[in-house]
Amino acid sequence: MILHGNESASPEEMEKLQLNRLRSTLHRVYEKVPFFRKKFAELGIEPDQFTSLGDIHKLPFMVKSDLRDHYPFGLFAVNKSELVRLHASSGTSGKPTVVGYTEKDIKMWSELVARSIAAAGGKPGEVLHNAYGYGLFTGGLGLHFGSELLGMATVPVSGGNTDRQIALIEDFQPTVICGTPSYLLNIAEKMEGQGKDPRKTSLKYGIFGAEPWSEEMRRTLEEKFSIKACDIYGLSEVLGPGVAIECHEVQDGLHIAEDHFLAEVINPDTLEPVPEGEDGELVFTSLTKEAFPVIRYRTGDIASLQRGKCACGRTTIKMSRVKGRIDDMLIIRGVNVFPSEIEHFLLTVEGIVPHYQLHMQKSGSMQHVELHVEVDDTFYADIDMDLNHYNVKILANRVQRVMKNNCLISVDVKVVKPKTIPRSEGKAVRIIEKTSNKEETLKT
Structure with a gap:
């Protein structure tokens, strides 16, 4: 098992790295994004005042409506000429939320997803079957670029056309499959309907996310396919998939990429921090994003945080699996x-x-x-x-x-x-x- 250096950093080393990156990000948004400059002025704060991670609580929260109110590019910290990609939500409940990436952002994102796939069992030289949807949704392309960077042959099949999915699994012999858990269950049922045994495929690991799923669903998928099923977490506003991932060795909580994101859990009613291990609303601050930094972004996802070294060797903070969304x-x-x-x-x-x-x-x-x-x-x-x-x-x-x-x-x-x-x-x-x-x- 090969870990990225920051995945096994000591708490002191990680805190120092996070603080340096946080201060750099605060200067960036203060100088480049009028929305944040106005917010900081209203609160009477400046980036240089932040000398510890505990100062994060002085900063204002960011919510999804802020993205819609500044549609499409009002929260970007770079000129459009520096963008290499845009993603967006469907916008079914109003204006879509739009996020952008510079070339450096795409490289960072790909590295985090590569780390995630490796944590979930993927290895260079093997084949990954990607059944996440491609397009404006970040899932498909996010997993794709990370898989390629890891050195895996990536099958960009996207979602749908289940018969073709089954044929490609049989023909290309992937060891890793990615998609929503409900769709993977659909694939398993379709195989059984064709008289085929999903347990006899080449698959060894599954990377599932984009919807809340239970431990019972995990056991069902693992039994259906004879695999280890790992939960991956991410949302487009924060980055996309790769913000956090379960390790296949333990499968007990998701390792957050702390070198790139500062995580908090708050009481969604009082907006105050909750004790470690207690459920609340996940809040993320990005530490290295160029095009679309987020400061204390309220995700709406319900989970908890836990510190401590994992048996896999990672020392990064863990988040529990998402229990649900506040609006769900x-x-x-x-x-x-x-x-x-x-x-x-x-x-x-x-x-x-x-x-x-x-x-x-x-x-x-x-x-x-x-x-x-x-x-x-x-x-x-x-x-x-x-x-x-x-x-x-x-x-x-x-x-x-x-x-x-x-x-x-x-x-x-x-x-x-x-x-x-x-x-x-x-x-x-x-x-x-x-x-x-x-x-x-x-x-x-």
């Missing part, structure tokens, strides 16, 4: 719950596959919630393909009890036959919100 949190009859929590406990019920949807309809002050769950082929055969079978009612009642006892929510349960809940070729659609006039689909 559901309120079901007064109870707060994340979709990932529902998935976590749902997959403990025998006979249920990892596909579900919550159908939520509100009429005035009344809320009706129906959880659609799908049975596996074995259960379906055992009930003679009859959804009126008494065992279906028993299963639905069991799911209701699991949701009530663990998630504290009361839901109606509808059991459906295999392969009827829509499969994902990207991020899974878990929540269907209905009103009397329209139906809105939310991706979670």
